[in-house]
Structures are given as structure tokens and as C-alpha cells.
Amino acid sequence: MSRRTTSHVKGAQQVSSQGKILSKLGLRTLTPAKRALLALSLAMCAIGFIAWMYQLDHGLAVTGMRNSFTWGLYIAIFAFMVGAAAGGMIVSSSIYLFKLDVLKPFARIASLSAFACILGAGLMIILDLGSINHIVNILTSANFRSPLVWDICVITGYLIITALSVIFQMLPSWKRRGIFGSAVIQVWSEQKTVDFSATWSRRVALVGLPFAVLIHTVTALIFATQAAREWWHTAILPPDFIAMAVASGSALVLMVCMVASGKQRLEDHRLAFALMARMVAGALTVHFFFTAIELLMNIWTGSAETTELMHLLFVEYGPFYSSELVLPLIALMMFFNKRIVQKRAGLFIGSILVIVGAFVHRMMLLYPGFNMFPLSLNVPAAAQDAWTVPIAIGEIQPDGSVFTSFWHYLPTSVEYCVVLLPLGLTLFILLYANTAYNPKRDT
């Protein structure tokens, strides 16, 4: 009873003092460096928003995409963030499902990272639309045979599940701080809140894990169902997406956890960090296994199409593709090394390599996907094996040409600015995740 009164008084003061609000929201616990990051994330959102307004005003012509290359940086970031989101939930769910108690202090951060990433991903795909003013048709006239509609459904579901997971895990700490829907939980005793939180966190984790796998499977299906795109049309794409998601998602959670727990506490969580690093390494191993099979199958087939594909991968985009292979490979070796996973720097560098590698992996989904035009025909008299029918670019090039057989897609500065909006939003929530971590209470 007395507890309720105090928090009520607290609530009254909250309005009057900004500093109190900061401390209520947990922002007081942020170091100056983290506050600077917080400011950065808000600045990113602002720049992204302005760039998006500019894009809405001028049309998608301000991007580097054209008729033969219709998805670019936005979709790569989208797929990347869906992957990171899936990974976050996979970490947080496995804590409950596989009783990985060493990771328990990080359950909230993992859930929050999943929530932050899926929110960013959902926002990203909206920024990619050409006619946002028609968006209501997705609800009123949905075509349920479209993998994009499946994706919207599972992503919405996932958003709800991760939000619930965050809420349930945060309940005890919110009760202590007396914020957010306090009215409901204030009537409960501390113990009841903790019990409720534990039970429901476990229940959500049970649904969360399959859902995490599902969102990334469906995102992969958007691509894998396209019979005309040689590079996408393979049943190995969804499992490979999952492997990459677990790798990049866990790497992201690992980084966030290390930032959150600070330098001094590395010692306390050595086991937890090493375990996450091992999860990353395991997932990468599976990814490389799939990649090897895929490449082998293509090289062995040796048809005109697969030869062109290999040319795109290893010659046209050779340096880019190699970095997709080499960076995670270095991380893999680092994370299997017992000494390196004990070191903060080693964990950081490895995680960054994985995240960069995962992003290149997403971009490389698009380059060979779009630059192998599906309408190629066998013209026996012509010298080359398969002749590609050129596609109208959608604008007249400075040299006067209109048709092309290859599009050198490079994101424009507007695209780089627009992606700052979802990335900034995600970073903002991730920074907030810092406050969700409280070593004293959780260990």
C-alpha cells in the first residue's frame, strides 16, 4: 500500500522535472558516450526522415534503381534487419527453451534487439514503396498468394510477439521504477510480478522461436519462389537465410550485450559471451556448408545460365562476393578460437565482420539476381550461348541509350540517407536496451 502511494507521488514529480524523467526512463544510467550515441540515433532519424520526404517529392528516380534493377539498398537492409531480428529472438527464446541460464541476464536485451530490428525492417519496406498513398490496398485487397503478403502477416505477428516478450521481461523492473502502465501492475506484489513475468516470458519464448524462424523463411520465400531468377530460385535459400540470421542476429546481440555490460563486467559474463560467439560460429558453419553445396551444384551443372551466374559471382562482382565469403570466414575462425573469445576486442571485431558479411550477403542477393535477365534466348547463329533481350531502363541515358542488358546499380546518397531512418530508430531502441540490463538485479 505504501509502495503505491510513493510511486504516485513520484508520478507527480515526474512532470515537473526533466531529470527525473530521464532517470525514470533509465537514461540517467547512460554514460556520456552512450548519450552521444543516443543523440546520434536521433540525428539519423531526422536526416532519414528529411531524405524520405525528398524522395516522396521527387519519386524513386532519386534512387539508383531502374526498370531492370528494381530492388536495391532498401530491400537489402530490410532482409538484413529481418535476419538480425530473427537472431535476437532465437537467442532470447533459447534461454528459456534450452535452459541456457548463463545468458539469462541478456534475455531482455535479446528480445529488445529483436523488437528494434523488426520495427526497423517494417519501416524500411514502407520507405521503399513508390505509392505509399495507396498502401491501404494491402489491407483491403490483399492477395494471399503473394509471399509479400505472407511476410507482412508474419512480420506483424513477430512485432507483436517481440513487443510482448519485451513487456513481460521488463515488468518487474518497470514496477520497481514505477513507469509504464503502472496502474495495472502496482496492485500486484513484487513477487507476483516477477512470477508473472517469468511464466509469460517462457510462454512467449515458446511461440517466439518458431516465429523467428518463420519470418526469415518467408522473407527468403519472397525471393526463392521466383522461378525466373536463377540466383534466387533454390530451396536452399530459406535455410541459408536462417543460418545467416542466427549468425548476424547473435553477433548483434553479442555486441549490444558487451556495450551494455561495460568493460569491467566482461569478467562476469565471460561464459555468456563465449556461448554467443559459439552460436555465431556454429551458424556460420552451417551457412558455409549451404554456400558450398550451392556453388558446387551450379559449377557442376555448367549450363549457359549457371556459367553466367558464376561469371557474375566471381568475375563481375568478384571482390564484393569474396568479401562476403572471407569476412565471415575470418570471424568463424576467430570464434572457434578459445583464446580470442575471451577477449573483448576479439569478440567485437568478429561480430563486426559477421555483420558486415551478412550485409554484403544481402546485397549480393540482388546483384546477380537482377543482372541475369530472365529473358535470355538461344540464338544458334549468334556467337554467344544465350542472348539476353535488353530491357528499357525507364529513362534516357546521357549517351542517348534507353535499353540495357546490365545495370550497374549503386545506391545514391539519397538512398544512404533514407536508410538512416530505420537504422536510427533501431539504434535508438537498442540504446534504450542498455537500461534493460541491470547486472545487480539480474545476476
Added chain:
Amino acid sequence: MKNGMVIDLDRCIGCQTCAVVCKMHNSLAPGVWWNRVFTQGTDEHQTAVGENDNLQMEFLPVSCQMCSDAACEKVCPTQASYYDQNGTVLVDYEKCIGCRYCMAACPYGVRQFNWRDPRETKAEAAHETAVALDAGLATNEAELGGVDRWSFARTQVVEAACLLGYPNPQFEGAAHHLVYTQNRPRGVVEKCTFCAQYTQNGELPACVRACPAKARSFGDLSDPTSEVSRMLASCSTVRLREDYGTEPKVYYLPPSNRKA
């Protein structure tokens, strides 16, 4: 009714007339082509491929193949891409959200996106033409004693550029899908409609009417007495990349003189 088209490649002379009338009748912005004609095996139009005694120069007009199992329609999240009651694949410009999934899915590279407002593109192109003409006229103008007739005409040229093509919007079906309008909204996908504005009023598509070699036939594939059905029955036809399983309703009569 099931509308389809047969294109006789033996008759096609690669003159690009169909591609250009399509542009005019459907009011396509500069850089946008619903229908394209290429010389098979090369990106240089009207050049032969092969060597010595094995030279060949065949053409290939490609527009929307009006698939019966259309990849674009299947992936469209909003049903903006849909079949009308004649099996023609159309895009409702008021429904399309511009996700461009259909463009990634279509195997034939026929879908075009409005990356910017087509009015702007048209006006710019017209303006450039006007400026070029202006430069040529400048000398004349001095002779005419500085009469500023051309600056008035230039405004009109720019305005007129946005008015080329069939003028009235075309709505289709009970749901009143907007399937043709002179200037499509920015951020939607467009493509060949079999000239919805004409065929729905019982006329032939512009390309069929314009072809000087009479290479194109259009009609009802479900009516065995139609010209297209008779051609399909009597000749062996091919469709583009049937291996993708899209079941196109545009058929080609392959060139008979092709050397293997």
C-alpha cells in the same frame, strides 16, 4: 473470351512501327517502352548475326506476354495486377503501391515503373526540343524583326507533350479499375494492356493496326473460328521461355528459314 496475339516472325521486318505507335497511343513517357523490337542475338538493331554463309537477321518484338499463369499477378500483394474477364493482365493504377515485386517476378522484362512523374519527364523532353529549335530559329528571328512568336509556341509544345496519346481514362470491370490514363501517377507500375482503351470498345490494339507487314494478329483464343485460333491450329507456334511455366497468350510463328 480469352484474348491473345500471334506474331509472325517471318513477316516482321523490324521496322519498330509497333513500338512507336504503342508509345504514341499509350502516351508513354520518354525512356518507357511497353513494346520493344530487337534483332535476335545482338543488341545492335538491324545487324546480322552469324558468320560467312550462316548469316541471319531475325527480329523479335516483345511486349507483355499476357501470361495465363502470370508471375506478376501471383506476387502482387494488392491485386493491383489482375486478370480482366478476357484473361488480359492489367494494372490498376489506383491500387498499385509501387513495391515493384511484379517487376522482379516477370520473366520478360516488360514492366515499367514510374520512377518520377511522367508529366515532368514529358515536359522536360519537350522543353529540350523547344530549346534546340529555338537555337535554330534565333537567326530567323532577327530577320523577322524580333517577333516573339516562338516563345508562345514553346509553352504550347511543352503543354502538348503531356497531351499526346489517347485522351480519356479507361476504367475496367464492375470495380472500375483505372487501367488507362494519359499520365500515370508517379510510383506505379505500367505495361502493355493490349490497348485496353481500344480493345474494350471492340477495336484492335494499336500495334496490330499499325504493323505495315501485317505480322500481328489479335483475337479470341477460345473461339475456334477466330483468326488467331486458326493460325494456332494450322501452324506450329512457340512461346517465349515456356520453361518458366507462365503460359503466355502471345504466340510467335518462328521464322521458317532459320538455319539450325
